Amino acid sequence: MPAIDTRQCPLCQQNNLCAVNSSEPCWCVSRDVRPALLTQVPPALSGKSCICKDCIDKFNFNNIIDKS
Numbered sequence: 001m002p003a004i005d006t007r008q009c010p011l012c013q014q015n016n017l018c019a020v021n022s023s024e025p026c027w028c029v030s031r032d033v034r035p036a037l038l039t040q041v042p043p044a045l046s047g048k049s050c051i052c053k054d055c056i057d058k059f060n061f062n063n064i065i066d067k068s
Contacts, residue, residue, distance in 0.1 A: 004045065004048045004049060005049070006018070006048065006049040006050075007049070008049055009049065009050070009051055009052035009054075009055055010041045010042060010045035010046075010048070010049050010051060011040060011041065011051055011052075011055045012052060012054065012055055014052055014054070015052070016028075016049060016050045016051065016052040016053075017052065017053065018049070018050040020050065026050075027053065028050045031053070031056055032056075032060070033051060033056055034059065034060070034063070036059075036063070037051065037055070037056065037059045038051075040059075
């Protein structure tokens with residue numbers, strides 16, 4: 001099995017720009033990642049790399065509930 005690139009989003013395979021291992025807090029620790037989005041990550045990649053901002057934003061935008 002090939003090594004998992006933790007810089008790659010498990011959904012779109014683009015750079016996730018995660019810096020969780022840097023000395024500064026990463027953007028990913030303060031984002032609302034919904035459980036329904038996490039279920040879309042392939043099991044082999046689950047918990048191994050961050051979902052990118054674009055995938056999170058796209059999912060959240062497409063799943064807005066109209067409360068009016």
